[in-house]
Amino acid sequence: xxxxxxxxxxxxxxxxxxxxxxxxxxxxxxxxxxxxxxxxxxxxxxxxxxxxxxxxxxxxxxxxxxxxxxxxxxxxxxxxxxxxxxxxxxxxxxxxxxxxxxxxxxxxxxxxxxxxxxxxxxxxxxxxxxxxxxxxxxxxxxxxxxxxxxxxxxxxxxxxxxxxxxxxxxxxxxxxxxxxxxxxxxxxxxxxxxxxxxxxxxxxxxxxxxxxxxxxxxxxxxxxxxxxxxxxxxxxxxxxxxxxxxxxxxxxxxxxxxxxxxxxxxxxxxxxxxxxxxxxxxxxxxxxxxxxxxxxxxxxxxxxxxxxxxxxxxxxxxxxxxxxxxxxxxxxxxxxxxxxxxxxxxxxxxxxxxxxxxxxxxxxxxxxxxxxxxxxxxxxxxxxxxxxxxxxxxxxxxxxxxxxxxxxxxxxxxxxxxxxxxxxxxxxxxxxxxxxxxxxxxxxxxxxxxxxxxxxxxxxxxxxxxxxxxxxxxxxxxxxxxxxxxxxxxxxxxxxxxxxxxxxxxxxxxxxxxxxxxxxxxxxxxxxxxxxxxxxxxxxxxxxxxxxxxxxxxxxxxxxxxxxxxxxxxxxxxxxxxxxxxxxxxxxxxxxxxxxxxxxxxxxxxxxxxxxxxxxxxxxxxxxxxxxxxxxxxxxxxxxxxxxxxxxxxxxxxxxxxxxxxxxxxxxxxxxxxxxxxxxxxxxxxxxxxxxxxxxxxxxxxxxxxxxxxxxxxxxxxxxxxxxxxxxxxxxxxxxxxxxxxxxxxxxxxxxxxxxxxxxxxxxxxxxxxxxxxxxxxxxxxxxxxxxxxxxxxxxxxxxxxxxxxxxxxxxxxxxxxxxxxxxxxxxxxx
Numbered sequence: 124x125x126x127x128x129x130x131x132x133x134x135x136x137x138x139x140x141x142x143x144x145x146x147x148x149x150x151x152x153x154x155x156x157x158x159x160x161x162x163x164x165x166x167x168x169x170x171x172x173x174x175x176x177x178x179x180x181x182x183x184x185x186x187x188x189x190x191x192x193x194x195x196x197x198x199x200x201x202x203x204x205x206x207x208x209x210x211x212x213x214x215x216x217x218x219x220x221x222x223x224x225x226x227x228x229x230x231x232x233x234x235x236x237x238x239x240x241x242x243x244x245x246x247x248x249x250x251x252x253x254x255x256x257x258x259x260x261x262x263x264x265x266x267x268x269x270x271x272x273x274x275x276x277x278x279x280x281x282x283x284x285x286x287x288x289x290x291x292x293x294x295x296x297x298x299x300x301x302x303x304x305x306x307x308x309x310x311x312x313x314x315x316x317x318x319x320x321x322x323x324x325x326x327x328x329x330x331x332x333x334x335x336x337x338x339x340x341x342x343x344x345x346x347x348x349x350x351x352x353x354x355x356x357x358x359x360x361x362x363x364x365x366x367x368x369x370x371x372x373x374x375x376x377x378x379x380x381x382x383x384x385x386x387x388x389x390x391x392x393x394x395x396x397x398x399x400x401x402x403x404x405x406x407x408x409x410x411x412x413x414x415x416x417x418x419x420x421x422x423x424x425x426x427x428x429x430x431x432x433x434x435x436x437x438x439x440x441x442x443x444x445x446x447x448x449x450x451x452x453x454x455x456x457x458x459x460x461x462x463x464x465x466x467x468x469x470x471x472x473x474x475x476x477x478x479x480x481x482x483x484x485x486x487x488x489x490x491x492x493x494x495x496x497x498x499x500x501x502x503x504x505x506x507x508x509x510x511x512x513x514x515x516x517x518x519x520x521x522x523x524x525x526x527x528x529x530x531x532x533x534x535x536x537x538x539x540x541x542x543x544x545x546x547x548x549x550x551x552x553x554x555x556x557x558x559x560x561x562x563x564x565x566x567x568x569x570x571x572x573x574x575x576x577x578x579x580x581x582x583x584x585x586x587x588x589x590x591x592x593x594x595x596x597x598x599x600x601x602x603x604x605x606x607x608x609x610x611x612x613x614x615x616x617x618x619x620x621x622x623x624x625x626x627x628x629x630x631x632x633x634x635x636x637x638x639x640x641x642x643x644x645x646x647x648x649x650x651x652x653x654x655x656x657x658x659x660x661x662x663x664x665x666x667x668x669x670x671x672x673x674x675x676x677x678x679x680x681x682x683x684x685x686x687x688x689x690x691x692x693x694x695x696x697x698x699x700x701x702x703x704x705x706x707x708x709x710x711x712x713x714x715x716x717x718x719x720x721x722x723x724x725x726x727x728x729x730x731x732x733x734x735x736x737x738x739x740x741x742x743x744x745x746x747x748x749x750x751x752x753x754x755x756x757x758x759x760x761x762x763x764x765x766x767x768x769x770x771x772x773x774x775x776x777x778x779x780x781x782x783x784x785x786x787x788x789x790x791x792x793x794x795x796x797x798x799x800x801x802x803x804x805x806x807x808x809x810x811x812x813x814x815x816x817x818x819x820x821x822x823x824x825x826x827x828x829x830x831x832x833x834x835x836x837x838x839x840x841x842x843x844x845x846x847x848x849x850x851x852x853x854x855x856x857x858x859x860x861x862x863x864x865x866x867x868x869x870x871x872x873x874x875x876x877x878x879x880x881x882x883x884x885x886x887x888x889x890x891x892x893x894x895x896x897x898x899x900x901x902x903x904x905x906x907x908x909x910x911x912x913x914x915x916x917x918x919x920x921x922x923x924x925x926x927x928x929x930x931x932x933x934x935x936x937x938x939x940x941x942x943x944x945x946x947x948x949x950x951x952x953x954x
Contacts, residue, residue, distance in 0.1 A: 164384030167569025177425025187240030189491030195566035202440035209758035216271035223275020252294035255740020259783035260814030280431035287332035293798035347377035448767030453780035462774025478696035487706025502765030518683035596635035698738030834941035840869025855929035
């Protein structure tokens with residue numbers, strides 16, 4: 124057992140031998156037709172029910188940072204937690220467990236039996252589109268955090284689904300790309316990231332990925348058997364990524380469940396393959412047994428006791444969201460400016476598009492609909508005393524394309540309530556049904572549109588907050604009519620040229636029209652969308668909103684500079700958005716969009732007392748880093764993002780995070796960058812050297828160093844690490860425990876994360892310059908002390924060569940605070 128995952132929080136094991144025997148008997152009692160039907164989903168989100176054996180459906184839901192349920196309906200709100208990169212920045216398995224427990228609570232509230240997360244693919248390249256949704260660049264940090272997350276979800280009797288198995292580190296050509304990876308990095312990095320979630324936390328599901336691995340698509344790959352089922356003992360369900368099963372050949376692999384349904388590549392084709400001997404009945408029976416076992420665990424199979432019968436005490440989801448945002452925020456520069464003292468402030472300038480319209484989550488399937496979000500501007504206004512003047516200036520546009528109307532600006536003219544009226548119409552124009560919605564970004568994926576609907580009509584009165592020309596529009600894919608105050612401004616087809624679901628969802632093709640208003644003027648907005656006659660997967664997204672158009676970017680910067688100059692301190696929030704970081708596509712560069720870099724340079728020149736808060740899910744370039752007094756990385760911080768930022772800036776809370784991935788100073792410096800397949804292949808030519816390992820190798824060869832190293836992070840107090848203690852020798856195959864005395868030498872409570880790396884300079888095999896072997900955090904009051912215990916698993920000393928091999932001799936244990944620290948060194952002999 125890994126000590127960082129206490130037994131008290133480990134997910135429950137499978138049922139008794141008696142229960143297993145009964146599950147297998149039930150599986151055998153089904154006809155072949157029933158068995159095969161059970162292996163493909165009943166719809167977009169659930170499995171088939173078989174009432175005659177007491178089997179009800181098993182419902183699955185995205186996602187890694189919140190549980191959406193079976194719809195994208197904002198009326199069915201979800202707790203929005205910080206992104207996985209923010210969670211991993213906490214370097215706290217206990218925090219990951221609470222995070223997972225909130226997801227499990229949310230799942231139960233929404234009638235969901237399995238959460239499709241965590242996403243634990245590695246940060247191989249900072250350009251990866253789902254970088255924000257993944258945890259870190261290091262397999263050890265990822266594996267331990269993922270295990271905590273999985274155990275937390277499953278403590279609520281809800282299945283967790285580590286994904287995407289395997290070597291799925293890029294989004295370009297994601298359905299067809301072939302990841303070419305040698306066996307050693309495959310084992311030591313990409314499989315190792317998944318291992319603890321299976322062997323320690325005993326995950327009940329695993330999701331196979333879209334890509335191929337070394338020439339074989341994931342759903343047909345032998346990796347689903349070895350090491351997953353054989354070496355790791357996985358007895359759960361391998362579910363495909365949606366449409367990830369490509370043929371009946373997947374049934375001969377250890378792929379168990381094809382999603383979505385009811386139509387896929389299995390069904391009648393699989394039945395025929397069994398009848399003519401291409402797929403064995405034993406393989407089908409094994410898959411059915413696994414699905415019934417999952418159903419029993421989550422309480423969907425009558426006559427079986429669920430895996431969890433006594434739930435832990437309920438957590439406050441919003442409070443955990445705020446806690447994770449605080450503990451994951453990374454302070455990377457502070458020249459004495461932070462924390463701010465609210466008692467001595469008379470004025471503060473809050474600057475930046477993301478300060479007011481914060482990006483709290485990434486784009487794609489991870490998206491949930493929170494009841495509210497707190498922006499940094501909101502958070503600071505609420506936290507500061509009434510006598511502190513808060514001035515806001517946008518400074519530089521970030522949000523490209525149409526942004527949904529603020530909910531407070533919409534009135535439903537049909538029902539005379541806040542929001543928007545949505546009406547479903549038949550082919551002849553008669554009304555089938557209608558509903559009162561709260562938001563102007565409407566998504567239907569699998570559910571929500573009634574049978575017989577041919578079109579969808581939307582009506583709302585939008586109130587302009589300011590006078591002037593507004594750019595109002597609609598975004599979707601398909602045929603739509605758009606009317607402003609009774610005048611038809613568009614009636615035609617909007618075509619998607621990306622064929623990327625994430626882009627169509629959050630940055631759809633659009634039509635935008637200028638409309639001049641007075642301040643407070645109401646504008647009637649109407650749109651009617653023609654539903655397509657046929658859809659392979661029932662999916663419709665319509666976005667009504669306003670596009671920010673800045674005719675004079677310099678004037679925006681000048682206004683921000685004036686606000687900064689007139690204030691005691693300036694807080695500039697820079698960042699990205701869902702059109703830049705999303706499922707479905709990779710990033711083109713690491714630049715902050717628009718004129719944000721120029722904005723920071725201008726503001727700090729006007730007021731040296733400037734704090735920059737970075738609101739992105741993954742690394743961005745910060746050419747102004749050395750010029751600014753303080754820089755705080757806030758990630759995509761979930762619904763309580765602004766509250767957490769205010770807590771940290773004002774010293775109410777300590778910034779607790781450490782970097783889970785290396786941040787570069789320039790794009791050309793990044794040692795492993797490319798995410799684009801060449802002739803269909805993404806070749807992992809760097810082998811075992813990714814992340815900080817690649818940076819250290821590059822530096823050793825005279826190349827560039829990063830701007831910020833892996834594991835780095837500052838606080839508001841100081842710590843001293845005492846002399847570390849560890850065994851002088853250990854027998855190969857045994858774990859090691861390192862003890863490190865830690866003292867808080869500062870004046871306030873704070874958190875330290877002790878990191879232990881290994882190196883072996885004179886190895887007979889190729890190794891990284893150093894690699895993370897273990898870590899542990901401690902929270903200490905001023906002058907407080909603790910002996911921190913860091914657990915080093917036996918495999919940290921091993922390398923893979925046809926099996927796990929241990930090279931005998933001397934290794935060095937390096938004790939410090941980040942991957943580029945001045946380490947305390949201890950020799951340990953491996954015998």
